Amino acid sequence: MPAELTSARSRQTIPVIVAAWCGLCVIIAPVLALLWRVPWQRVPEILSEPPTRELISVTVTSAVWATVIATVLGLAVALWLHTLRAGRSFTRLLVLLPLALPPVVGGMALTSLLGVYGISAPVLDTLGLRFAFAFPGVVASHVFVALPFVVITIEQALAQLSPRVQSSARSVGMSTGAITRHILIPTVAPALASGAGLACARSLGEFGTTLTFAGSYPGITRTLPIGIYLEREIDPERALVLAAVLMLLAIAVLGAALGGAWLWLRPRFTGAAHTATLQPINTSALAALTAPIAPAETLTFGPAAQRRSFPAARTTALVGENGAGKTTVARLIVGELTGTEITLGETVLDPGVDRSQPRLWRSARLAARHRTAPVPIHARGIVLLTQDSALPPRMRVHRAVSVVCGSANTASELLAAAGLSDLADLPIGSLSGGQQAQVALLRGLAARPHTLIVDEPMAALDAASASRWRAVLKACSHHRTVILISHNVVDIATLAHYAAVLEAGDITAFGPVEQMMQQPPTAFMAYLAGLNRLHATVVSSSSELITVSCSGQGIEATYAPDASTAPHTAPLEPASDVAVLFSPTAVSIATTAAPSGTSARNCLNGAVVALEHSGDQVSVHVQLAESTQRLRAAVTARSVAELGLAIGTEVSCSFKALATTVHPMDPTEHGRSFDHG
Numbered sequence: 001m002p003a004e005l006t007s008a009r010s011r012q013t014i015p016v017i018v019a020a021w022c023g024l025c026v027i028i029a030p031v032l033a034l035l036w037r038v039p040w041q042r043v044p045e046i047l048s049e050p051p052t053r054e055l056i057s058v059t060v061t062s063a064v065w066a067t068v069i070a071t072v073l074g075l076a077v078a079l080w081l082h083t084l085r086a087g088r089s090f091t092r093l094l095v096l097l098p099l100a101l102p103p104v105v106g107g108m109a110l111t112s113l114l115g116v117y118g119i120s121a122p123v124l125d126t127l128g129l130r131f132a133f134a135f136p137g138v139v140a141s142h143v144f145v146a147l148p149f150v151v152i153t154i155e156q157a158l159a160q161l162s163p164r165v166q167s168s169a170r171s172v173g174m175s176t177g178a179i180t181r182h183i184l185i186p187t188v189a190p191a192l193a194s195g196a197g198l199a200c201a202r203s204l205g206e207f208g209t210t211l212t213f214a215g216s217y218p219g220i221t222r223t224l225p226i227g228i229y230l231e232r233e234i235d236p237e238r239a240l241v242l243a244a245v246l247m248l249l250a251i252a253v254l255g256a257a258l259g260g261a262w263l264w265l266r267p268r269f270t271g272a273a274h275t276a277t278l279q280p281i282n283t284s285a286l287a288a289l290t291a292p293i294a295p296a297e298t299l300t301f302g303p304a305a306q307r308r309s310f311p312a313a314r315t316t317a318l319v320g321e322n323g324a325g326k327t328t329v330a331r332l333i334v335g336e337l338t339g340t341e342i343t344l345g346e347t348v349l350d351p352g353v354d355r356s357q358p359r360l361w362r363s364a365r366l367a368a369r370h371r372t373a374p375v376p377i378h379a380r381g382i383v384l385l386t387q388d389s390a391l392p393p394r395m396r397v398h399r400a401v402s403v404v405c406g407s408a409n410t411a412s413e414l415l416a417a418a419g420l421s422d423l424a425d426l427p428i429g430s431l432s433g434g435q436q437a438q439v440a441l442l443r444g445l446a447a448r449p450h451t452l453i454v455d456e457p458m459a460a461l462d463a464a465s466a467s468r469w470r471a472v473l474k475a476c477s478h479h480r481t482v483i484l485i486s487h488n489v490v491d492i493a494t495l496a497h498y499a500a501v502l503e504a505g506d507i508t509a510f511g512p513v514e515q516m517m518q519q520p521p522t523a524f525m526a527y528l529a530g531l532n533r534l535h536a537t538v539v540s541s542s543s544e545l546i547t548v549s550c551s552g553q554g555i556e557a558t559y560a561p562d563a564s565t566a567p568h569t570a571p572l573e574p575a576s577d578v579a580v581l582f583s584p585t586a587v588s589i590a591t592t593a594a595p596s597g598t599s600a601r602n603c604l605n606g607a608v609v610a611l612e613h614s615g616d617q618v619s620v621h622v623q624l625a626e627s628t629q630r631l632r633a634a635v636t637a638r639s640v641a642e643l644g645l646a647i648g649t650e651v652s653c654s655f656k657a658l659a660t661t662v663h664p665m666d667p668t669e670h671g672r673s674f675d676h677g
Helices: 014-037 039-046 050-083 088-100 105-116 121-127 135-159 163-171 178-185 189-205 206-216 224-235 234-265 283-291 326-334 364-369 397-405 408-417 433-446 465-477 487-496 515-519 523-529 637-643
Strands: 300-302 308-310 314-318 341-343 347-350 382-385 453-456 480-484 496-502 506-512 532-539 546-548 553-561 577-584 588-590 602-614 616-624 628-634 652-657 661-664
Touching: 014 234, 039 050, 039 300, 039 308, 050 135, 050 189, 050 206, 050 224, 050 234, 088 135, 105 135, 105 206, 105 314, 135 178, 135 189, 135 206, 163 178, 163 206, 163 382, 178 189, 178 397, 189 234, 206 224, 224 234, 283 408, 283 465, 300 326, 300 553, 300 628, 308 506, 314 487, 314 523, 326 382, 326 453, 326 480, 341 553, 382 433, 397 408, 397 433, 408 433, 408 637, 433 453, 433 465, 465 487, 480 487, 487 515, 487 523, 496 515, 496 577, 532 553, 532 628, 546 577, 553 602, 588 628, 588 637, 602 628, 616 637, 628 637
Parallel strands: 314 480, 314 496, 382 453, 453 480, 553 661
Antiparallel strands: 300 308, 300 341, 341 347, 496 506, 532 546, 532 577, 546 553, 577 661, 588 652, 602 616, 602 652, 616 628
16 A cells, blocks of 8 residues: 555546636736736835825724624624524525615615614714714724625534534533534634625725715725725826725735634644544443432323323333334424423423314414423433534534533543543544544533433444443433433343333333343334244134234244233134244245245245345345235355345245244234334
């Protein structure tokens, strides 16, 4: 491998390059022509004249004042616009309006508002303020035309920030003000510098609006652009010198702004994250430092008729198919979404919407007026951690932790206990995905929540790191309520006390993890437990075996009473619904209708619909004939090759009766299926 690697460059087509050079010439050629005609020998003479110094003083002073005011107001407008839901496009149109108006129209608009006979004249006279034909009028004119540059530049930067960053910050207890100070403003700092530079450059060159509203009084309201306009008819050489001065001022301002933005955005600590050494985690110390401030309480969500609860100080695994609503439930609980009742012990976090009222009464505006406001996200004490670390990219790791725990010393102790001290001074954006995931886990625990919701927490971690953080979550869950959203059987089996199965936004099964794994109540839970689960109907039963009909095919099995009920030895009634359970490893596959060389009494026919490689085995997904139900068989890769298995291959799946069990199934489960593919 070469000692030095460089990034490959992409090249544009010749027509695009030619058009680009033409575009640059449109800008550069007139500027160069002007500079060519400037009488440089007269520059010292003209700059030393008092009228010139007055022009420069008024121009620079008004530009500085206008830039400061426009930057402050523009930042506020951009932050507000970023959170606006209704009317954002219309508000943005209003912000851009000064750019579309002819300068003279802008001046007339300011005159109508702030002029001697303007709408606000009585108030201004009472306060002793004067804008028209005065220096404040110059500043007002410049702010009017420069403000859009700041707003649009900052708003575009905010649009690039993931919404999850702010949601995650609220979840760990940061208020809106804290998020603005510690996350939003530092994140948009380069855009703020660029917007201020554009505003200042635009202010330096403002002419029409200023002349129309503030006039042209030497030493008071006459700026360089107005002076150039007047001098071009009297002394063209003097006008050229003033134009060159104005151009150089604008270039200096833009260069300073863009240079400051580049310094902020330039890569820092390149490669430092890759050389950082992560130390072992002190699990007991970390558990002590992140112990919940408030006691854990039972968490309940949903309307009265469909209310579901998560036990206090226990870990509940929330499982379900993709799209079942797991993330939606998590966002409802944490407060990112509203509309359903959420209670924590006796405290109502979200009253939801009163469904007993007429539909019109339930409109968003009327509901907001006539119900108690939900508890803000940052005040709930509930932290949501997702697969997206959602950390501020420009913030350093130590700062990201300290703004949550409120103490720099505590942040250092937390990083040391988590083995992340070497990352403390690095910007989060320079970390790898796994390192960011660990920092996000630590920051979530640093908030010391009484309820922790983790959505696929180990997805970005390698096996060793996942094992260490699994031990941390186990140790930190003794005194807090934990909701674990995961498809990882190891996470569910080692961390959770209970499992809740979510289907179509509703919890359809709930129970201890051991019970749910032994007798899965749904096809999805069976998939996680490594079992096949099929719906069947009892045909007949005896003291030894039960004959059932599964998708029109008969099989035999032993009876396993529901572990949650008292032992039941009486035969099941014919035509009753049962769930058939058997392991994929107990299934043998053949491509003939009557497989030979096996003592299995059960045989189900179907077609291969999917093949998945897992370890040293291949999971063959078979859809039963004349049915939507599926089963899995675990075979070797050699068997797949020998049998010539492929999508659509018709196969016979055989398995022993003694390796098959049935147990009663809730009638509401009839018709449910899970697509393993």
